[in-house]
Structures are given as C-alpha cells and as structure tokens.
Amino acid sequence: MKFGDKTTENDAQLMTWDDTFCFRCHPGIDCFNSCCKDVTIFLDPLDVIRLRKALNISSTDFIETYTHRVLSQKSGLPAVVLKMDKDNDKKCPFVAEKGCTVYEGRPYSCRLYPLDTEQGVEYSFIVGEDTCHGLKDSTELTVEDWRRDQGLRDYDDIDHNLKDVMHADELWEDKIADPRMQDMILMALYDVDRFREFVFDSSFLQKFRIDDDIIDKIRNDDVAMLYFAAQWLRFALFGKKGFLKIDKDFLEKKKHEVLSKGKKEK
Ligand code: SF4
Ligand code: SF4
Incomplete structure (x- = not known):
C-alpha cells in the first residue's frame, strides 16, 4: 500500500515493511536542519557507541558532555538523552550549516525521522508534511528500503x-x-x-x-x-x-x- 499522498502528523495508519511512502531530504530543501533543534532524543546503547566513535572520545566523556541522565518513573531504569544547546536556539550540538556532523554515527531516532515505530514492525509518521517538507517529494520508497538506507537494521x-x-x-x-x-x-x-x-x-x-x-x-x-x-x-x-x-x-x-x-x- 502507498502512504503519504497528504501526510499529516496524526496519520493513524500504520505501515509495515512492504508499504511505500514518499520522502526525500537534501541540503537544498527549505526546512533543512529545522528538525535538528529543540527535540528530545533518547539515545540507544548502540547510539552512544557510534557517537563516541564518530567524535573519537571515550563513552564516559561522551555521557558527561553530551547527555542528560533520566529515570523511568515506572521501572526506575536509567536512560540518556542528548543535550540540546540551550545557548544556541536549543540546537543539537552536532548540527552545522551543511547538516549533521556525526552523520555516520547519528542516533537511531535521527535515522528513523520522519517515521516512528514501537517495535520495529509497524511504522507511522512522527510529523506531517507541513513540518517536514521532504514528505512532499515524489520519491517513493518502501519502509524496508528506508530501514536499509538508514542503517536501522543494525539495531534489530x-x-x-x-x-x-x-x-x-x-x-x-x-x-x-x-x-x-x-x-x-x-x-x-x-x-x-x-x-x-x-x-x-x-x-x-x-x-x-x-x-x-x-x-x-x-x-x-x-x-x-x-x-x-x-x-x-x-x-x-x-x-x-x-x-x-x-x-x-x-x-x-x-x-x-x-x-x-x-x-x-x-
Ligand atoms: S524536516 Fe524533514 S526534510 Fe526537513 S531537514 Fe528534517 S528530515 Fe529533512
Ligand atoms: S545528531 Fe545529527 S541528525 Fe541528529 S539531531 Fe543532531 S545534527 Fe540532527
């Protein structure tokens, strides 16, 4: 099934791996980098490994410098969230004019955007085309193409x-x-x-x-x-x-x- 002819944030329909949607993000797009600020990015354990490698620092330095620690109210489990730069418009510390400076090591949520998923089986849009203009593009791809291109399968x-x-x-x-x-x-x-x-x-x-x-x-x-x-x-x-x-x-x-x-x- 094809999704995204007029994608909205509240699109309740769920896509599976064979479904297609339209999307393309590139430096020429007018919303370029707009999604790299004022966001809450929970880091996956693999994200920390990749980001510290991209930055060539220890995981301890990475955790101290670039993350906040949070605790789940229900389970008491700790998690880490990427710190946004509050002195610079709440931008991600890794965003530059040309885009993401840690692209190869970018977190899972950044790879997944503009999609979201609970279990990696069904996917929905986390934003609509009014926010993410790449969803207005005519480039069509399957969810599985997206998972492969973005390196999401590495997390499975x-x-x-x-x-x-x-x-x-x-x-x-x-x-x-x-x-x-x-x-x-x-x-x-x-x-x-x-x-x-x-x-x-x-x-x-x-x-x-x-x-x-x-x-x-x-x-x-x-x-x-x-x-x-x-x-x-x-x-x-x-x-x-x-x-x-x-x-x-x-x-x-x-x-x-x-x-x-x-x-x-x-
Ligand atoms: S909002 Fe969408 S199209 Fe715009 S930069 Fe972010 S991912 Fe790309
Ligand atoms: S890590 Fe990269 S892709 Fe993710 S928010 Fe920061 S600059 Fe954007």
Whole structure:
C-alpha cells in the first residue's frame, strides 16, 4: 500500500515493511536542519557507541558532555538523552550549516525521522508534511528500503538482545530504586569504557569463569561488550546466569576471608 499522498502528523495508519511512502531530504530543501533543534532524543546503547566513535572520545566523556541522565518513573531504569544547546536556539550540538556532523554515527531516532515505530514492525509518521517538507517529494520508497538506507537494521539484533533487560516485566513489578544499582545499569548499557574498566580492573574476572574467546572479544569490541553487559544485567537483576558462571574457588576464598575477619573482631 502507498502512504503519504497528504501526510499529516496524526496519520493513524500504520505501515509495515512492504508499504511505500514518499520522502526525500537534501541540503537544498527549505526546512533543512529545522528538525535538528529543540527535540528530545533518547539515545540507544548502540547510539552512544557510534557517537563516541564518530567524535573519537571515550563513552564516559561522551555521557558527561553530551547527555542528560533520566529515570523511568515506572521501572526506575536509567536512560540518556542528548543535550540540546540551550545557548544556541536549543540546537543539537552536532548540527552545522551543511547538516549533521556525526552523520555516520547519528542516533537511531535521527535515522528513523520522519517515521516512528514501537517495535520495529509497524511504522507511522512522527510529523506531517507541513513540518517536514521532504514528505512532499515524489520519491517513493518502501519502509524496508528506508530501514536499509538508514542503517536501522543494525539495531534489530541489539534491540532484540536487550529487550528482556530493558523491558522486563519484573521491572514494572519491582521498580529499581537504589541509586547505586541505577548507576551500574547506566554504566553497563551506555558507558562501555567504564564497564570495560569494571570488568578488567576489578575482581570481576576472578569471580566469574569466562571463556577466553569471550574475554578476547570484549577487550576491544564495543558491541560485543554491550552483549556481555546485557548478560551481566540479566544475572545481576534477575539471577539468570547464562554464560556467567561463578568461580566456586573464589566464593570459598571470600567466605573464608569474611569468616576469619569475623573471628578476629570478636
Ligand atoms: S524536516 Fe524533514 S526534510 Fe526537513 S531537514 Fe528534517 S528530515 Fe529533512
Ligand atoms: S545528531 Fe545529527 S541528525 Fe541528529 S539531531 Fe543532531 S545534527 Fe540532527
């Protein structure tokens, strides 16, 4: 089915991957860059990995400089939102006259615009053609063409993998209220460099028996580290062990240390 002959913001019809719509955005269009200001852009964990790479800075610096931390009122899960430049017309810090300066690493929401989706299956228009003039263009494409051209498919696997952590029913029933736990989750999902430090520079690798090939992979591969972080969160939040196996010798040693300390204090 073709959509968008007269696209409006409240277009209630939902498109699936085979449906087509009309759209083209280019530097010559009169609304160019207008959508890169005064917007709330929630960052996906993969967005942070890509943006910090585009900017050649650590994830820790990126989080501190370019994001606000927010907490879900229902689940207590932390998330990060891109900071707009309040001294410059609430513009995105990465927009320039010629367009997006971090185009290759631009966030998921920017790739998706002017569409929106809940689960990546059905899509709707987030704005109408009065706001986004690219929707008046006659260039026709399918939703799946759009997903491919914008690199949205890269997010499918990761979103699928993180779904049981970020949207777990347990979190709706038992909200995370401990700020230390919220900080750990933020680190694991969004601050890959700090989480890597936590894994390699603490007793983590003594506590858990992890296969060498996994350790080699997560040492330098940010996406592999994100999958690893998801597994660790499943363990820490819901007790699901997966490939994380606690080292029994380490546990015995710790038990022994605690007991000896207790005896000395008596
Ligand atoms: S509003 Fe639409 S056409 Fe205009 S710059 Fe943004 S995406 Fe492109
Ligand atoms: S990241 Fe790029 S595309 Fe997204 S709002 Fe900023 S300048 Fe625009």
